[in-house]
Amino acid sequence: MASSIHCPHRSCHRAPWAGRRAGVPFRARGRAAVSAAVLVVLAFLTGCGAVTGTPARDVATDTAPTADPPGTGHTAPTAGPSGTGQTAQGRAGAGTEPRPPARIPGLGPRTLAWIPENARQVLVVTGRGRNDNRSEAVLHRRTGSGWEAGPAWPAHNALKGWTDDHRAGDLRSPIGVFALGDAGGLLPDPGTELPYDRSDGFGVGGTGFAGEPLAGSFDYVIAIDYNRLPGTSPLDLTRPLGADKGGGIWLHVDHQGPTQGCVTLGERHMRELLRTLDPDRHPVIVMGDALSLSL
Numbered sequence: 001m002a003s004s005i006h007c008p009h010r011s012c013h014r015a016p017w018a019g020r021r022a023g024v025p026f027r028a029r030g031r032a033a034v035s036a037a038v039l040v041v042l043a044f045l046t047g048c049g050a051v052t053g054t055p056a057r058d059v060a061t062d063t064a065p066t067a068d069p070p071g072t073g074h075t076a077p078t079a080g081p082s083g084t085g086q087t088a089q090g091r092a093g094a095g096t097e098p099r100p101p102a103r104i105p106g107l108g109p110r111t112l113a114w115i116p117e118n119a120r121q122v123l124v125v126t127g128r129g130r131n132d133n134r135s136e137a138v139l140h141r142r143t144g145s146g147w148e149a150g151p152a153w154p155a156h157n158a159l160k161g162w163t164d165d166h167r168a169g170d171l172r173s174p175i176g177v178f179a180l181g182d183a184g185g186l187l188p189d190p191g192t193e194l195p196y197d198r199s200d201g202f203g204v205g206g207t208g209f210a211g212e213p214l215a216g217s218f219d220y221v222i223a224i225d226y227n228r229l230p231g232t233s234p235l236d237l238t239r240p241l242g243a244d245k246g247g248g249i250w251l252h253v254d255h256q257g258p259t260q261g262c263v264t265l266g267e268r269h270m271r272e273l274l275r276t277l278d279p280d281r282h283p284v285i286v287m288g289d290a291l292s293l294s295l
Contacts, residue, residue, distance in 0.1 A: 100146030104286075108295040111286060114177035120281035122147075123180070123251075123273070125263050127173075127289035131161035133258035135287075137265060139276065153269045159209055159258040162289045166226070166261070168246040173261050175288035179225040180251070183274060184234045187219045192274035194222070197233040210257035220270040222251040222277070224263070224285055251285070263287060 103112060104122060115122060120142040127135040135157050139150040158173040166174035184197030202218035223234035226249045227241045239247045246261060251273070254264035263285075265273065277283045286293065 100143060100148045102146050104140050104147050105149075106290065107286065107293055110295045111177070111288075111293050115284060115286065116177075116282060118282045119284045121277060121283035123283065123285045124293070125155055125157070125285060125287040126293060127157055127162050127287075129161065130289045130291065132289070133157055133159050133161060135263070137263070137269075139273065141281075153265055154254075156254055156258055156264045157287075158261045162287075162292065164292070166246050166249075168244055170246075171260055173259070173263065173287060174226050174246075174249065175292050176226070177284055177286050179230060180222055180277060180283045180285055181225065181230055181279065182223045182232060182234055183221060184223075185218060185220040186216075190220065190271045190274050193278050193280075194274065196274075197235065199233070199235060201235050208255050208257040208259075212255050212257045214255050216267075217253050217255045217264070218250075219253050219267065220274060222270075222274065224249045224251060224287075 104124060106124065106126060107115075122140045122142075123137060124140060125135050125137045127133075133156055135155045137153045137155045140147045141150070142148075158171050160171040161173070162175050163170060163172035164175050166172060181194065182197075183192055183194040184199060184202060186198075186200065186202040188198055189196040202221060204214050204218050206214050208214055221234050227239050227245045227247045228249075229236055229238040229240065232238065234248075234250055237247070239245065248261075250262045251270070252262055252264055253267045253270050
């Protein structure tokens with residue numbers, strides 16, 4: 001779906017990462033320089049999928065948290081409105097349209113509490129099962145009357161499914177709510193409002209777990225703010241929680257197979273998502289298996 005959201009001040013989002021507005025959750029000032037040597041190394045590190053002879057790339061949780069929600073192994077972002085779970089009571093009558101739900105379907109009170117209050121765009125990625133590598137992604141937009149859901153897109157996640165305590169090399173995607181604020185890719189900017197780093201460092205080759213080619217997987221990338229420095233290129237190697245908690249968890253182009261920790265969408269859907277996400281709406285991703293997200 002093409003975005004119906006227009007940003008009248010596009011330049012405020014197109015500037016380099018340094019100096020983004022203070023007070024915005026999940027944002028950080030400054031950009032760590034990425035050397036040419038690092039970019040060459042990253043060309044052989046796949047954020048998702050197993051490339052023969054290359055190390056696994058993983059992730060960690062948000063770097064601007066407030067507290068650990070009970071029963072999880074990772075740090076959650078600023079808690080969202082846990083008391084907004086009232087179901088819309090509007091009745092569809094003659095000549096009326098059903099009202100959007102007051103809260104996002106499928107998300108339980110714990111998960112809802114993780115969503116920041118100012119988030120107006122929420123991409124929900126729901127895994128089929130705890131150990132499954134197939135999932136479904138739906139972008140929800142908050143309006144004055146409730147949450148409006150977009151179409152459901154097929155997705156892949158990590159080979160072994162999901163985890164509450166992600167570790168480097170565990171081949172599981174982290175469960176949680178994370179900001180989406182930085183993008184990039186091998187191809188030119190498709191028209192996103194997010195800061196976009198076009199770089200040859202996103203080049204990748206080799207094959208994935210199912211023997212599928214990985215070329216083009218990083219044509220479009222959106223960094224998921226797990227164990228990374230927000231406000232930097234997805235290629236930045238800073239790992240605030242330490243290397244053992246993984247890193248490089250991205251949304252990127254699907255290669256028809258499971259990943260090492262990332263979430264993948266079809267190329268057309270990645271372009272649509274990039275064109276739709278609006279920094280002024282503080283987009284986040286909610287990701288995990290269906291049972292975990294329902295808690």
